[in-house]
Amino acid sequence: MEILVIEDEQRVAGLIQRGLEEQEFKVTLAFDGEMGKKLALTKTYDLIITDIILPKINGLDLCKQIRSAHPNIPIIMLTALGTTDDKVEGFDAGADDYLVKPFELRELYVRIRALLKRNSIKGKNPGFLLKYADLELNNQTKVVTRSGTEINLTPKELKLLEYMMQNSERVLSRSEIAEKVWDTHFDTGTNFIDVYINYLRKKIDKNFPGKLIHTRPGMGFIFKSE
Template identity: 35%
Template sequence: MSRKIRLLIVEDEPAIRTGLVDLFVFHGYQVECAEDGREGLRLALSGRYDLLLLDVMLPGVNGFDICAQVREQDREQPIIMLTAKSADEDVIQGLSLGADDYVAKPFSVAQLVLRVQAVLRRARVSGEVENRIRLGDTVELDCRNLSGRCGDQEHAFTRREMELLQYLHANAERPVSRDELLTRVWGYARNLDLETRTVDIHIAKLRRKIEPDATNPRYLVTVRGAGYRLLVE
């Protein structure tokens, strides 16, 4: 018998926490939860979970700090943030710290389950992709070790950032749309209606790491009306 997927939910609102636990237990997950940030951080750093579901606003230690500290220890740990619907800055900050995705409150439980499944699916996939990527004379990426160099600067990458670069590199002959990236890199179903800035925020993060000038991209360019393209010189 295969082991159950282990999920950690860190949420301080009792009704939401109980509802999430019941939801994912119903879907066959092994679920643990924490009601405050300090306990959530302690559990998250244990490395026992297949995915972390973190609320942003938590007593003790907030979700951003938990995400940042987990990323310092493990750049591949799947993380989804729960954010207030009106707080767009929460979305940007969470993804900038290395979260794989975010879900805005109030959320559809069906969409939340689909997003969790998609992040877990991508975490399990290991396709035939390049392990080293070179862009011009200044950028060299080590995909296996999630590291890279742009000129004299060394950078660490998250698993999702590197998967995005690998997919764009494999399709460098053409622009790739946001919808295609959400399907092929994030693992979302094609018919899932999503309102998300996940792709754009990840592109902005990557430009700050691989571009000599992030405001004037040389390698990771926007093709108006078509998506993004990685130019391999």
């Protein structure tokens, strides 16, 4: 497995490289966004780790450009910015996971393994059409329609909707959503899951008569027809 690490702090990059190589990963380093972009777009990696605050091209713009060229490559963001808004911005840029500095290398290993496993399973299962009421999600084309109207979703909104449709008519806790959609443990100090639920509601419920996403106070959320 080959991993690209884009990190301008060479000491941190070196620590990550040594730690990952001990886990038998092959690691390539880039010390600015421009170098990271060039490597990411000219060679195929199994996973990319990038900081957000980078010289030349910041991590958010870099993530969007990589995601545009390689829709399925797992991307982990490493950053000192840990507020809900920062996380939402990172996920909206196309990141699959978000790790706040300082972090332990063993936590990074767990996140990497989870993303690689999920990507492997995804690769063995071709896309298909999910349907619920008048809502449709095509896993191959990533097109979402409701009553024939196409709805534009960000990558994370799409993953959240997909999980909720696959588990319709069942209450989903915030912890479960965090683990299954974000591959992370729910941080009670942030409300990024509620933020994404609200984003999704505005897009798939607001302009349509029947509501599909419902809150269960004290428990979580449920995807079902009214």
